[in-house]
Amino acid sequence: MIGSLQITVPAGCMNDCGFCVYRQHATKFKTEWKSDHERWCKEVEKRLRYAADRVEAVMITSHGEPTLNMTYIEDIMGILKRATPWLAHVEIQTSGVGLTEENLDFLYELGVRVISLSLPALEKDKILDIMRVPAKYNYDPIKLSELIPSKGFTLRLSIAMTNWFDEYTLDDILNQLESIWTPDQVSFKKLIGADEVASKNYDRLAQEFRSRDYTRLELLPLGVWKYEAHGIGVVWNDDCMVSGEQEAPRYLILQPDGKLYTRWDTRASVVF
Numbered sequence: 600m601i602g603s604l605q606i607t608v609p610a611g612c613m614n615d616c617g618f619c620v621y622r623q624h625a626t627k628f629k630t631e632w633k634s635d636h637e638r639w640c641k642e643v644e645k646r647l648r649y650a651a652d653r654v655e656a657v658m659i660t661s662h663g664e665p666t667l668n669m670t671y672i673e674d675i676m677g678i679l680k681r682a683t684p685w686l687a688h689v690e691i692q693t694s695g696v697g698l699t700e701e702n703l704d705f706l707y708e709l710g711v712r713v714i715s716l717s718l719p720a721l722e723k724d725k726i727l728d729i730m731r732v733p734a735k736y737n738y739d740p741i742k743l744s745e746l747i748p749s750k751g752f753t754l755r756l757s758i759a760m761t762n763w764f765d766e767y768t769l770d771d772i773l774n775q776l777e778s779i780w781t782p783d784q785v786s787f788k789k790l791i792g793a794d795e796v797a798s799k800n801y802d803r804l805a806q807e808f809r810s811r812d813y814t815r816l817e818l819l820p821l822g823v824w825k826y827e828a829h830g831i832g833v834v835w836n837d838d839c840m841v842s843g844e845q846e847a848p849r850y851l852i853l854q855p856d857g858k859l860y861t862r863w864d865t866r867a868s869v870v871f
């Protein structure tokens with residue numbers, strides 16, 4: 600089994616994170632979504648059918664902020680429901696900025712059940728600062744983290760390990776998660792190719808966590824263990840972009856051109 604099908608939504612982004620990996624891999628994919636919608640739907644359906652027997656979950660993501668293009672998400676979810684209704688585990692990766700209560704209700708209605716909220720720190724002001732969130736969005740990530748579960752979603756914090764974390768011990772970090780954010784799951788991600796803002800302590804923190812006697816829940820298809828710590832499902836992901844050599848694909852990626860790829864960083868990984 601491959602871990603997940605990543606569906607890339609064509610969208611810009613209102614934020615300007617210094618570690619943005621999508622800007623480093625800014626491959627453009629020509630899409631017929633608007634110009635020949637009927638043909639695009641057929642092509643996408645074919646790829647979803649192929650992926651459906653091979654993946655465990657679907658992740659809606661983007662090279663920007665996916666919720667800026669809700670119409671695309673609606674189209675994809677419509678095809679998914681019609682062609683592969685048994686693929687019920689659908690998540691969305693979002694910066695949270697601009698994610699209104701109305702959008703959350705709509706995502707729920709479409710069938711999304713897990714919200715993976717990206718955070719580069721655990722303090723509101725630092726989050727806004729590091730992501731360079733435009734003031735007009737009036738973004739409050741802590742309030743959003745309370746709203747998401749109240750709407751019936753599972754909340755995962757997808758934590759980009761910036762140098763903000765270098766001021767804190769592992770226990771400080773776990774305490775803040777447990778007392779302020781109360782997520783169901785947390786995924787700590789090592790930042791690749793962003794040395795100026797990346798945490799210098801990621802490896803040490805990950806090693807310290809793994810050396811403790813937290814229960815290992817399962818080995819995920821992406822090759823990392825999920826642990827139970829303080830009632831939270833915790834994953835340390837050393838290579839979320841899959842930058843090294845791999846014997847087998849970790850993801851299938853449906854790009855806006857309607858084709859499937861196995862890697863983010865090269866078109867050569869196209870499946871069909």
Ligand code: SF4
Pocket residue numbers: 612613614615616618619620621622662663664694730
């Ligand atoms: S929110 Fe995501 S896509 Fe937008 S700038 Fe930050 S890392 Fe890049």
